[in-house]
Amino acid sequence: GAGVSQSPSNKVTEKGKDVELRCDPISGHTALYWYRQSLGQGLEFLIYFQGNSAPDKSGLPSDRFSAERTGGSVSTLTIQRTQQEDSAVYLCASSSDPLVRGVDEQFFGPGTRLTVL
Amino acid sequence: SQQGEEDPQALSIQEGENATMNCSYKTSINNLQWYRQNSGRGLVHLILIRSNEREKHSGRLRVTLDTSKKSSSLLITASRAADTASYFCATRQGGSEKLVFGKGMKLTVNP
Numbered sequence: 001g002a003g004v005s006q007s008p009s010n011k012v013t014e015k016g017k018d019v020e021l022r023c024d025p026i027s028g029h030t031a032l033y034w035y036r037q038s039l040g041q042g043l044e045f046l047i048y049f050q051g052n053s054a055p056d057k058s059g060l061p062s063d064r065f066s067a068e069r070t071g072g073s074v075s076t077l078t079i080q081r082t083q084q085e086d087s088a089v090y091l092c093a094s095s096s097d098p099l100v101r102g103v104d105e106q107f108f109g110p111g112t113r114l115t116v117l
Numbered sequence: 118s119q120q121g122e123e124d125p126q127a128l129s130i131q132e133g134e135n136a137t138m139n140c141s142y143k144t145s146i147n148n149l150q151w152y153r154q155n156s157g158r159g160l161v162h163l164i165l166i167r168s169n170e171r172e173k174h175s176g177r178l179r180v181t182l183d184t185s186k187k188s189s190s191l192l193i194t195a196s197r198a199a200d201t202a203s204y205f206c207a208t209r210q211g212g213s214e215k216l217v218f219g220k221g222m223k224l225t226v227n228p
Contacts, residue, residue, distance in 0.1 A: 004159070031214070033215075033216075035218075041220060041221075042205065042218050042219055042220035042221050043160075043205070043218040045215060045216075045217070045218075048214060048215055050214060056214070056215065089158070091159060091160070093160075104148055104150065104165055104209060104216075105150070105162040105165065106160075106162065106216060107162070108159035108160045108161070109159050110158045110159045111158050111159055
C-alpha cells in the first residue's frame with residue numbers, strides 16, 4: 001500500500017496474555033518507530049529501527065516489551081504478560097533515513113488500540 | 118520528560134478566526150515539526166522548520182521559530198471546522214535520530 005499500515009486496528013485482551021502488534025512501513029523507508037499514546041496524552045517513544053543498525057530501545061518501559069524488524073521492513077511489537085496500564089494506542093511511523101536524506105517527515109499508521117481487561 | 122510543551126492545552130474558537138498554538142522546548146534542536154492528529158489515530162505531518170529558519174508558510178499555516186527563546190508558534194488562519202484536531206510539536210535534536218513529541222494541544226473550531 002501507499003501508506004503505513006498497522007494490524008490489528010483494535011485488540012482486546014485479558015491481563016496476563018501476550019499480544020503482537022504489526023506494522024508495515026512505507027516501502028523503501030529505512031527508519032521505523034513505535035510510539036505509545038495513552039488517552040489524551042502525547043506520544044511516548046518506545047523503539048526505533050534504522051536500517052541494519054542496532055535498534056534504539058531506550059523508550060521501552062519494561063522487559064515485557066520487545067520489538068523486531070524482519071528484513072528491514074515489517075515490524076512486530078510484542079507485549080508479554082499484559083497489564084491494564086499497557087492499554088493505549090500503539091502508533092508506528094516510518095521515514096527515510098533522517099540523517100542522510102535530509103527528509104525528516106514521519107509517516108504514521110492509523111495505530112492499534114489495545115485494551116487490557 | 119517531554120521536549121516540547123504546547124500552549125495552550127486546549128483552544129476553542131469560532132470558524133473564520135485565527136488559531137495560534139505555541140511550543141516551547143529545552144535543548145538545542147536541528148528542526149521543529151508540527152503534526153496534526155484526528156480522533157486519536159495516526160498523526161499527519163503539517164510543516165517543518167529548520168533551526169536556521171525563522172518563519173515558514175504552507176497554505177493557511179504559518180510557523181515561526183525563535184531559537185533564542187526556544188519557542189515556536191503555529192498559526193492557522195481563517196480556521197474551519199475541519200481544523201478541529203489535536204496538534205503536536207516535535208523536535209529533533211542535533212545528531213539525534215529521534216523526534217521528541219510534546220503532549221499536544223486540542224483545537225476545537227466551532228461552526
